[in-house]
Amino acid sequence: AVTGARFVLAALRLAGAALLSPGSCTFEDSACGYQWDYAHLPWTLHGEGHYISVDTSYKGEKAVLSSPDLYSEEWSCVRLIYQIATTSDTSPDPARLNLYLRQEGESFDRLLWSAKEPSDSWLIASLDLMNSTKKYKLVLEGEMGQDKSTSIAVFEIKITSGYCIECDFEENHLCGYVNRWNPNVNWFVGGGNIRNSQSILPKDHTLNSALGHYMYVDSVYVKHFQEVAQLISPKTMAPISGCLSFYYQLKQESSIVFTVYLRDMSGFYEEIWKTDSALSADWALAEVDFNAPYPMEVIFEVAFNSAKGGYVALDDISFSPVYCSNQTGTPFNPANAGCNFEEDLCNFYQDDKDSPGWSRVKVKRNVYRAGDHTTGFGYYLLANTKFTSQPEYVGRLYGPTLPGNLQFCLRFYYALYGFFKMTGTLAVYIFEENHVVQEKIWSVLDSPKGVWTQAEISFKKPMPCKVVFVSWCKSFWDCGLVALDDVSLSLGSCQAADLLLPNPGECTFEKDECVFIQKKRGRGSWHRKRGPTPTSYTGPKGDHTTGVGYYMYIEASNMVYGQRAYLVSRSLRGTSGKQCLTFFYHMYGAGTGLLSVYLKKEGDDEEIPLWRRTGEQSISWLRGLIEYESDTNYEIIFEAIRGVSIRSDTAIDDILFQAGPCLEVEEIQFSSGYPDSLNEIEY
Numbered sequence: 001a002v003t004g005a006r007f008v009l010a011a012l013r014l015a016g017a018a019l020l021s022p023g024s025c026t027f028e029d030s031a032c033g034y035q036w037d038y039a040h041l042p043w044t045l046h047g048e049g050h051y052i053s054v055d056t057s058y059k060g061e062k063a064v065l066s067s068p069d070l071y072s073e074e075w076s077c078v079r080l081i082y083q084i085a086t087t088s089d090t091s092p093d094p095a096r097l098n099l100y101l102r103q104e105g106e107s108f109d110r111l112l113w114s115a116k117e118p119s120d121s122w123l124i125a126s127l128d129l130m131n132s133t134k135k136y137k138l139v140l141e142g143e144m145g146q147d148k149s150t151s152i153a154v155f156e157i158k159i160t161s162g163y164c165i166e167c168d169f170e171e172n173h174l175c176g177y178v179n180r181w182n183p184n185v186n187w188f189v190g191g192g193n194i195r196n197s198q199s200i201l202p203k204d205h206t207l208n209s210a211l212g213h214y215m216y217v218d219s220v221y222v223k224h225f226q227e228v229a230q231l232i233s234p235k236t237m238a239p240i241s242g243c244l245s246f247y248y249q250l251k252q253e254s255s256i257v258f259t260v261y262l263r264d265m266s267g268f269y270e271e272i273w274k275t276d277s278a279l280s281a282d283w284a285l286a287e288v289d290f291n292a293p294y295p296m297e298v299i300f301e302v303a304f305n306s307a308k309g310g311y312v313a314l315d316d317i318s319f320s321p322v323y324c325s326n327q328t329g330t331p332f333n334p335a336n337a338g339c340n341f342e343e344d345l346c347n348f349y350q351d352d353k354d355s356p357g358w359s360r361v362k363v364k365r366n367v368y369r370a371g372d373h374t375t376g377f378g379y380y381l382l383a384n385t386k387f388t389s390q391p392e393y394v395g396r397l398y399g400p401t402l403p404g405n406l407q408f409c410l411r412f413y414y415a416l417y418g419f420f421k422m423t424g425t426l427a428v429y430i431f432e433e434n435h436v437v438q439e440k441i442w443s444v445l446d447s448p449k450g451v452w453t454q455a456e457i458s459f460k461k462p463m464p465c466k467v468v469f470v471s472w473c474k475s476f477w478d479c480g481l482v483a484l485d486d487v488s489l490s491l492g493s494c495q496a497a498d499l500l501l502p503n504p505g506e507c508t509f510e511k512d513e514c515v516f517i518q519k520k521r522g523r524g525s526w527h528r529k530r531g532p533t534p535t536s537y538t539g540p541k542g543d544h545t546t547g548v549g550y551y552m553y554i555e556a557s558n559m560v561y562g563q564r565a566y567l568v569s570r571s572l573r574g575t576s577g578k579q580c581l582t583f584f585y586h587m588y589g590a591g592t593g594l595l596s597v598y599l600k601k602e603g604d605d606e607e608i609p610l611w612r613r614t615g616e617q618s619i620s621w622l623r624g625l626i627e628y629e630s631d632t633n634y635e636i637i638f639e640a641i642r643g644v645s646i647r648s649d650t651a652i653d654d655i656l657f658q659a660g661p662c663l664e665v666e667e668i669q670f671s672s673g674y675p676d677s678l679n680e681i682e683y
Helices: 002-019 494-499
Strands: 044-046 051-055 061-064 071-072 076-086 097-103 110-115 123-129 132-141 150-162 178-180 187-191 213-218 227-232 238-251 257-264 267-274 280-292 296-304 312-320 358-363 379-383 393-398 407-417 426-432 437-443 455-458 464-471 480-489 515-518 526-530 550-554 564-569 575-587 594-601 608-616 622-630 634-641 650-660
Touching: 002 044, 044 071, 076 097, 076 110, 076 187, 097 123, 110 123, 132 150, 187 227, 213 227, 238 257, 257 280, 267 280, 379 393, 407 426, 407 494, 426 455, 437 455, 455 494, 464 480, 526 564, 575 594, 575 608, 594 622, 608 622, 634 650
Parallel strands: none
Antiparallel strands: 044 051, 051 150, 061 132, 071 132, 076 123, 076 150, 097 110, 097 132, 178 227, 187 213, 213 312, 227 296, 238 280, 238 312, 257 267, 257 296, 358 379, 379 480, 393 464, 407 455, 407 480, 426 437, 426 464, 515 564, 526 550, 550 650, 564 634, 575 622, 575 650, 594 608, 594 634
16 A cells, blocks of 8 residues: 555656646756756756756866757747855856757857855846747756855756736746735745735635635734835836736725836836726726836736725736737837938938038048947948038937837947047937927047947927937037937847846957967957057057947057967857858057958868958948858858058958848958048039
């Protein structure tokens, strides 16, 4: 009989294991097909404690654990229950747990989430995974940091179909929902046990049974007027819009206010729903349209006015990507509010009453005047070109109408030439259509002359509005040129965008050298620099990313003619199919040498030349495009060779690796210096 009982237990456990979806694991008796990378530290499976861990008892930098191949044709949610334990609270280089998405056909893993906060007990992270037709793996990486004694444990990984903000409160981690603790009123878990005196309802909504669970908040301990309890959802980690629904019960003896808010990462609250009925003795369904284009939390808030207030219960929060109301109409696409001016003005326009102040122009490659910001070969907008001698001249460029009540980040590049006083020569206004109110939200103070400089502005207006670029020529004596290019708009504040996880395969050199390392330091080496290079008439005045950031360059005065400098990527994952490499290069100076890009496959001695430029090219940053393929692991090498004189500082910036063929083609892969063209502007 004992063996029979044991067998039943084993069968139950197996049934439990069978219910786990692919990629999910509770680490009881196996790692469920997760494998560790033997090149790094080992993970240890603790079957009796149901977790897997890595600690500093081994010497090494990190431990890597990757899932079996997964597919998710529908939207899914990854929940990770983990803990980082360490002896010291503050460390300059703390331990971290990172979660990456490794997609088929990509050379780079995408960082989904990262945590470094140590804790005394387990924590939960919830991450939305958008549906995709590609195979993928989840990769967990524990970085050990510099602490003497650190351990990182993972108790459970669970992948479920659906959205992370959905919850039926049947599991002890409550889907990552948390109560904001308050001394007197709090959200509690109700149900699940008949003897639990805390249960205020006979049945939950999910199972319609006394065994099911729900969340509730009760007024018994209210001490003050307007006490508030908040239940906070996990943060949305991918843009979602549609219908949020939930079931609630409300019993009140004096007024209760039950409200649902959205809170963005800058702490701004927006009310999306409020109870209108005084009483709901049974579970009532609430539905509300929900739009989270950038990371947000949903907050269920109950405010009581007295200890006899009554209670609110909540269950079965769910989400559908279709709006509840018969809302038709497409959600606002911020891409339609930007422009690189290569084809036309996109959705920008000028007022007929104004003289046509902004012209679309293109500059041939030359060593006197910078070209556009997008590629160095293309079009940009120039104000005051034909009207330079008109004082009090104003040129206005209007953007398309933007919806109200959304947080925006506006970015654009500008360059100024020929002004003595730059202040106020370019300004950005917000134009509210119904009030005809113009509000100035930005104006130029000072910037390096003739350098494409990035500006970024966050704004949010209650009413629909337009962005207007205004260039102003104050006096006959001080009328220069104002150039504008690469206007883009994104949802969310600019600060929130800066906190977003980095784009895989992108290197702007703003923080470090990313995946690149020097072959040899010393005289023939690449340097990371901001601002102009020391030698006049060579090298860039500023970087390509923002105009005031960092780039990599060779300092010709430290090198001899023909000396080489190598910048080599770490080993990149080989994939089937074409890859596209984009980068910007700067080759200005009469003595400029060579810049070449090579592909070196693992196990091969040969370096395959992909791209080369010889001699002086332009005073602008120019865009290089390379299409290549490699099914084995490989390195990309940037090689610069110093030319005949010290005027041969060569620079690179803004490197981007992308899967798939290049969408545009560069005409010439191997070419020598620029054609002898005059300093012309084409209209």
